[in-house]
Amino acid sequence: MSEKTNLQDADGNVSRVIRVGTRKSQLARIQTDSVVEKLKELHPDVHFEIVAMSTTGDKILDTALSKIGEKSLFTKELENALEKNEVDLVVHSLKDLPTVLPVGFTIGSVLKRENPHDAVVLHPKHKGKRLDSLANKSVVGTSSLRRAAQLKKRFPHLEFKDIRGNLNTRLKKLDEKDDFSAIILAAAGLRRMGWENRISQILGPEDCMYAVGQGALAVEVRARDQDILEMVSVLNDSDTVLRCISERAFLKHLEGGCSVPVAVYTEIKNSQLYLTGAVYSLDGSDSLKETMQTSISSDNQVEEQEKVDEKVQRVGITALKVSEAAQDAAVKLGVDLGNLLLSKGAKEILTVARQLNDAR
Numbered sequence: 001m002s003e004k005t006n007l008q009d010a011d012g013n014v015s016r017v018i019r020v021g022t023r024k025s026q027l028a029r030i031q032t033d034s035v036v037e038k039l040k041e042l043h044p045d046v047h048f049e050i051v052a053m054s055t056t057g058d059k060i061l062d063t064a065l066s067k068i069g070e071k072s073l074f075t076k077e078l079e080n081a082l083e084k085n086e087v088d089l090v091v092h093s094l095k096d097l098p099t100v101l102p103v104g105f106t107i108g109s110v111l112k113r114e115n116p117h118d119a120v121v122l123h124p125k126h127k128g129k130r131l132d133s134l135a136n137k138s139v140v141g142t143s144s145l146r147r148a149a150q151l152k153k154r155f156p157h158l159e160f161k162d163i164r165g166n167l168n169t170r171l172k173k174l175d176e177k178d179d180f181s182a183i184i185l186a187a188a189g190l191r192r193m194g195w196e197n198r199i200s201q202i203l204g205p206e207d208c209m210y211a212v213g214q215g216a217l218a219v220e221v222r223a224r225d226q227d228i229l230e231m232v233s234v235l236n237d238s239d240t241v242l243r244c245i246s247e248r249a250f251l252k253h254l255e256g257g258c259s260v261p262v263a264v265y266t267e268i269k270n271s272q273l274y275l276t277g278a279v280y281s282l283d284g285s286d287s288l289k290e291t292m293q294t295s296i297s298s299d300n301q302v303e304e305q306e307k308v309d310e311k312v313q314r315v316g317i318t319a320l321k322v323s324e325a326a327q328d329a330a331v332k333l334g335v336d337l338g339n340l341l342l343s344k345g346a347k348e349i350l351t352v353a354r355q356l357n358d359a360r
Contacts, residue, residue, distance in 0.1 A: 015045055015046060015047045016045070016046050016047065017046075017047045017048075017049055018039075018046055018047070018048050018049070018088045018089065018228070018231075019048075019049045019050075019051050019086065019087040019088050020032060020035075020036055020048055020049065020050050020051065020087060020088070020089055020090070020091060021051050021052075021053065021078045021081050021082065021086075021087035021089070021090035021091070022050060022051070022052050022053075022078075022090070022091050023052065023053070023054070023078070024052045024053060024054050025166040025167075025168075026166070026167070026168060026193065027166065027167050027189050027192060027193055028052075028091075028093075029050075029052065030192050030193065031091055031093070031192060031217055032050060032091040033050070034192070034217075035091045035111065035217060035219060035235070036048045036050065036091075038111075038235055039231070039232070039235070042231075042234060043231065051081065051086065051087050053077050053078065053081065054077070075090075075092060075096055075097060075098075075220075078090045078092070078220075079101075079102060079105060079220070082105065082220065082221075082222060083102075083104065083105075083222075088221070088222075088225070088228055089108070089219050089220065089221045089228055089232060090219070090220045090221075091217060091218075091219055091220075092217070092218050092219075092220060093213075093216075093217065093218070094107070094110060094213035094214075094216040094217065094218040094244060095211045095212060095213040095214045095216075097213070097218055097220065097316065098316075099212075099248045099249075099251055099252035099315050099316060100252065100315075100316065101220070101313075101316040104222060104223055104224070105220055105221070105222060105223060105316075106220070106221060106222075106223040106229070106313050106316065106317070106318040107218045107219065107220055107221075107316050107317040107318065108219050108220070108221040108228065108229045108232040108233060108318055108320075109218070109219045109232040109233055109234075109235040109236045109319070110216050110217070110218050110236060110237065110240050110241045110244050110317060110319065111216065111217045111218075111219075111235050111236075111237055111240065112237035112239075112240055113188075113215045113216040113237070113239075113240040113243070113244075114187075114188035114191060114192065114215045114216075115187045115188055115191065115202070115215055116186075116187075116188065116210045116214040116215030116216070117186075117187050117202050117203055117204065117205075117208075117210055117215075118147060118184050118185070118186060118187065118202075118203045118208050118210060119184070119185055119186070119187040119190055119199040119200075119201065119202055119203065120182050120183075120184060120199070120200045120201040120202075120203065121171065121174065121182060121183050121184075121185055121190070121198045121199065121200060122181070122182045122200045123174055123175065123178075123180060123181050123182060124175060126181055126182065127200075128200075129200070130200065130201050131151070131155050131158065131182065131201065131207075132155060134157075134158060134181050134182065135181075136157045137157070137158075137159055138157075138158050138159070138181035138182070139158075139159050139160075139161055139179065139180050139181055140158050140159070140160050140161070140180065140181060140182045140183065140184060141160075141161055141162070141163030141170070141173070141174065141179075141180040141182070141183040141184070142160060142162070142163065142183065142184040143162050143163055143164050144184070144211070145259070145260065145261045145282060145353070145357065146211055146261045146262060146263050146280070147160075147184050147208055148160040148261075148282075148284075149261035149280035149281065149282055149283065149284040149287075149353075150207070150208045150209065150261070150263060150280060150284055151184070151203075151207070151208055151284070152283050152284040153280075153283075153284030153285065153287070154207050154208070154284075161179075161180070163180065163183055167185065167189055167190070167193060167195075170183055170185065171183075171195075171198070182200075184203070184208075186210075186211075186214055186215065187199060187202055187215070188214065188215035205265040205276065208263070209263035209264055209265045209276065209278060210263060210264065210265065211263065211264075212244075212247040212248055212250070212251045212262070212264055213244050213247060213248065216240050216244055218317075219232045219235065223313070223318065229318065229320065230320065233319070233320035233321050234321070236319050236320070236321055236322055238321075238322045238323075238326075239268050241317065241319045241322050241327070242268065242273055242296055242322070242326055242327065242330045243266040243267075243268065243273065243275075243330075244317070245314050245315055245317055245319075245327055245330040245331055245334070246266060246273060246275045246330040246331070246333045246334040246337075247264045247266060247275065247277075247334065248315035248316065248317070248334065249314070249315050249330065249331045249332075249333070249334025249335050249338070250262075250264060250275060250277045250333075250334035250335070250337050250338050251264075251334075252315055252334070252338075253334060253335050253338030253339065253342075254279065254338050254341065254342070254346060254347075254350065255350075259354055259357055259358075260279070260350045260353050260354050260357070261279065261280040261281075261282065261284075261353055262277070262278070262279055262280075262350075263277070263278045263279075263280070264276065264277050264278075268296070271295060271296055271297045272293050272294070272295060272296070273293060273294050273295075273296045273329070273330060273333060274291060274292075274293045275291065275292055275293070275333050275334065275337055276289065276290070276291040277289070277290065277291075277334075277337045277338070277341060278290075278341075279341060279346045279349050279350055279353075280349070280353070281349055281352060281353055282353050282356050282357060286349055287349070288341050288344050288345065288346050288349065290337060290340050290341060290344075291337075292333055292336055292337045292340065293333070294329045294330070294332065294333040295329065296323070296326040296329050296330065297326075312324075314327050314328070314330075314331050315331065315334075
């Protein structure tokens with residue numbers, strides 16, 4: 001159990017203090033504030049204190065993420081603070097969290113997903129255009145191998161170059177210089193920042209499938225802290241949990257990460273979970289894409305778990321109050337789809353992509 005910190009007000013009332021870790025960027029703070037607001041509504045007697053810190057990924061701004069080769073770029077420092085009891089829970093973008101977490105940690109909740117698709121943001125002089133109407137050899141900025149691989153194939157007349165930095169920095173680079181005609185960003189981040197008016201085009205799955213976990217926020221806790229796990233579990237959104245478990249299981253089975261182009265698309269319709277997964281060569285010329293589905297019938301959505309231990313983690317997620325049978329079905333779906341792609345040659349495509357990326 002974590003050491004409990006208490007706060008006494010002027011009237012002598014004592015309230016528990018929960019410290020919440022976050023990255024320092026404006027978007028990370030907005031995301032964390034939104035989670036803390038929800039927790040405050042549910043626990044008005046608890047005092048939530050936000051602790052912001054910089055991570056390795058925030059500090060290394062001159063190198064493409066896929067080249068750094070570190071799986072926990074945006075999470076390691078936050079997890080160190082969690083391990084040392086300096087914070088009690090941490091808010092992340094789920095897509096930043098590796099599919100295998102360090103021992104002792106778990107994702108205690110995955111909140112309702114924002115739009116998971118990617119968005120096109122144009123240089124002001126190209127206002128009103130779309131990717132297909134940009135001039136030949138126009139340069140599009142993205143730091144994601146996944147986006148570049150899909151978009152190179154879909155829009156061969158465009159050129160793609162790395163662009164790093166947080167949202168504010170990337171938008172500044174786009175607007176104040178002439179290096180880029182457009183940049184590709186996650187729609188979720190733009191919406192959370194209140195910059196929806198900058199979105200010129202949302203890229204549907206036929207143009208660009210998204211990253212595993214994209215658009216979802218996750219709360220990471222110490223796996224042994226039963227009370228904190230219970231506290232954050234009410235934030236779980238069942239559909240988002242099941243979609244993201246299947247996506248993470250797929251990625252884990254392929255042994256993918258930042259350094260290879262892997263993309264997904266999930267939806268739930270009529271108690272069926274559909275998972276589309278794809279792998280790409282760096283230039284998008286070689287790819288494999290398949291869709292599978294499974295039943296996640298909601299007959300038994302809430303099952304009490306008396307004791308939580310790390311055995312009930314599924315790809316790093318401990319989702320209390322979400323049907324265990326449905327979670328198991330979601331894991332199996334991800335693994336089965338991974339196996340299907342591996343049987344068709346996914347490993348070879350990803351191995352070459354990894355080697356070429358390392359050599360760049």
